[in-house]
Amino acid sequence: TTHLEAPRYAxxxxxxxxxxxxxxxxxxSREGGTIDFNGNVRxxxxxxxxxxxxxxxxxxxxxxxxxxIAYTDAEVTIEDANTKLTAVGLELNDQAKTVQxxxxxxxxxxxxxxx
Numbered sequence: 001t002t003h004l005e006a007p008r009y010a011x012x013x014x015x016x017x018x019x020x021x022x023x024x025x026x027x028x029s030r031e032g033g034t035i036d037f038n039g040n041v042r043x044x045x046x047x048x049x050x051x052x053x054x055x056x057x058x059x060x061x062x063x064x065x066x067x068x069i070a071y072t073d074a075e076v077t078i079e080d081a082n083t084k085l086t087a088v089g090l091e092l093n094d095q096a097k098t099v100q101x102x103x104x105x106x107x108x109x110x111x112x113x114x115x
Contacts, residue, residue, distance in 0.1 A: 052081035
């Protein structure tokens with residue numbers, strides 16, 4: 001296991017937007033199969049022509065890079081230009097493009113202003 005202070009992880013997956021993760025600390029498994037980000041975890045999906053920037057914040061996030069999966073049992077907040085979601089627990093599968101919020105889900109949507 002490797003212990004990291006102030007890690008920064010970046011994912012560039014073909015035509016998909018860049019995803020970066022920063023946190024206070026991280027633990028990387030010996031083979032690099034899992035990364036546990038801890039403390040002030042902030043995940044950002046960069047904006048594209050069709051999507052605004054998306055920011056996910058939590059206190060713990062486990063990432064399995066080769067499987068394109070991330071999950072947490074902690075409280076999580078997800079925000080973009082028009083939406084704010086909060087929940088406890090999350091499973092994200094980037095390959096399948098799915099997000100499952102586990103419990104205490106709340107959300108707010110503000111429609112974009114018409115031009």
